[in-house]
Amino acid sequence: MKILVVGSGAREDAICQSLRKSDRYNDVFCAPGNAGMRLFGVQTVGIGELEFEKLANFAIENDIVYTIVGPEQPLVEGIVDYFQDRDLKIFGPNKEAALIEGSKTFAKDLMKKANVPTAFYEEFTDLGQALEYVETKDQFPIVIKANGLASGKGVFIIKDMGEAIDVLNQLLTDHKFKTDKVIIEEYLDGEEFSLMAFVNGESFYPMPIAQDYKRAYDGDKGLNTGGMGAICPVQNIDCDVVYQSYKDVLKPFVKAMNKYGVNYTGVLYAGLILTKDGIKVIEFNVRFGDPETEVVLPRLKSDLSKVILGLLNNEDIDDITWKDQGVDLGVFVASKGYPTEPIIGKTIGPKSQFQNQQLKINFAGVSESNNELVTNGGRLYVVKTHANTLQNAQDKIYSYLDTVDQTNVFFRRDIGKNAY
Ligand code: AMP
Numbered sequence: 001m002k003i004l005v006v007g008s009g010a011r012e013d014a015i016c017q018s019l020r021k022s023d024r025y026n027d028v029f030c031a032p033g034n035a036g037m038r039l040f041g042v043q044t045v046g047i048g049e050l051e052f053e054k055l056a057n058f059a060i061e062n063d064i065v066y067t068i069v070g071p072e073q074p075l076v077e078g079i080v081d082y083f084q085d086r087d088l089k090i091f092g093p094n095k096e097a098a099l100i101e102g103s104k105t106f107a108k109d110l111m112k113k114a115n116v117p118t119a120f121y122e123e124f125t126d127l128g129q130a131l132e133y134v135e136t137k138d139q140f141p142i143v144i145k146a147n148g149l150a151s152g153k154g155v156f157i158i159k160d161m162g163e164a165i166d167v168l169n170q171l172l173t174d175h176k177f178k179t180d181k182v183i184i185e186e187y188l189d190g191e192e193f194s195l196m197a198f199v200n201g202e203s204f205y206p207m208p209i210a211q212d213y214k215r216a217y218d219g220d221k222g223l224n225t226g227g228m229g230a231i232c233p234v235q236n237i238d239c240d241v242v243y244q245s246y247k248d249v250l251k252p253f254v255k256a257m258n259k260y261g262v263n264y265t266g267v268l269y270a271g272l273i274l275t276k277d278g279i280k281v282i283e284f285n286v287r288f289g290d291p292e293t294e295v296v297l298p299r300l301k302s303d304l305s306k307v308i309l310g311l312l313n314n315e316d317i318d319d320i321t322w323k324d325q326g327v328d329l330g331v332f333v334a335s336k337g338y339p340t341e342p343i344i345g346k347t348i349g350p351k352s353q354f355q356n357q358q359l360k361i362n363f364a365g366v367s368e369s370n371n372e373l374v375t376n377g378g379r380l381y382v383v384k385t386h387a388n389t390l391q392n393a394q395d396k397i398y399s400y401l402d403t404v405d406q407t408n409v410f411f412r413r414d415i416g417k418n419a420y
């Protein structure tokens, strides 16, 4: 099968690698992809993720059987509707369903209708009213979120009134992240985990849970990032809790989507937190999580390309199987300065450095110059392994990373610490 993956990050690389593991031969293309992916057989296509017409033409001209969309932006902007109007198979939610990620208020409203537990919240477009509301709060922290897409950076944990004034001004006066609406919500305390599921209409098929290490530095310090590493599974979260999140979150939410006319096919991602009052939803996303996918898909024993084709053909899928032993761990290497001002265009080593070692790598913000890979974004590549214990996985990954020239890059040394 010829399959096109849209996106350019390590998540898309992981999807491509998983598709290439099929027992039939799959020809996998990634648009636009990145220079690192090419080292391991992915064919990159120089078309941007928002160039819908060119992507659709590529799919037609190259007999692509179906397209998978990695990032949220093309989904929110209607790539699925565009492809479907041209009778092309594409895996992901349509524009309306993508509002579940594109509009926090849309998602909250659906959660309320579905009786899915989430943080108590109020929404505001007016700065004065938002400030008045914060003044009624006698307890900090509180959480302020920009309403639209913000690449994981539009969430602010607010410690005092001064911070609230500053952030509300950034969002409602300066319209940072192009927002004109904020959500102010209750702060939830507990262990976070990510639960993804393949969804088609009323059917959903959960994947194993994972944990994303979002802060930039060790000990969960520093700013939120797109994810500095991930682990799957999360042993500290009990099986009972996982089943409960199918029952109290996935099932009622999928039911509500169907009841209220949200026609969903794709991966649904629930960011969950286990509080002392039970499981609550932090957010829903309408796609594979990043960096969770990089450690979840290697555990898939079934053929991803067949699972997705089955979903697109509205077949019942009853045999998605996953490895149930050991740990999959991934540690991201990022450009110095990330997440605020990552250095761009600096070498991270000759291509051979990445080809000649035993660990798996998925590439993200890298490009190529004079046979070397150079930084072209914040998060560069994720080094991954499967091992029987967390300690063994960490030993394998960090003994490799210790050999890496760290002049232009950094990484966390404690990925996986909360899971065991
Ligand atoms: P998000 O971009 O919605 O995934 O949020 C980024 C991170 O902010 C989450 O992973 C949480 O760590 C934190 N966060 C978001 N909402 C809340 C909340 N209501 N209470 C506590 N932490 C939150």
Ligand code: GLY
Pocket (backbone or CB within 6 Å): 152, 212, 226, 227, 285, 288, 289, 290, 291, 292
């Ligand atoms: N790992 C968080 C996300 O994919 O949004």
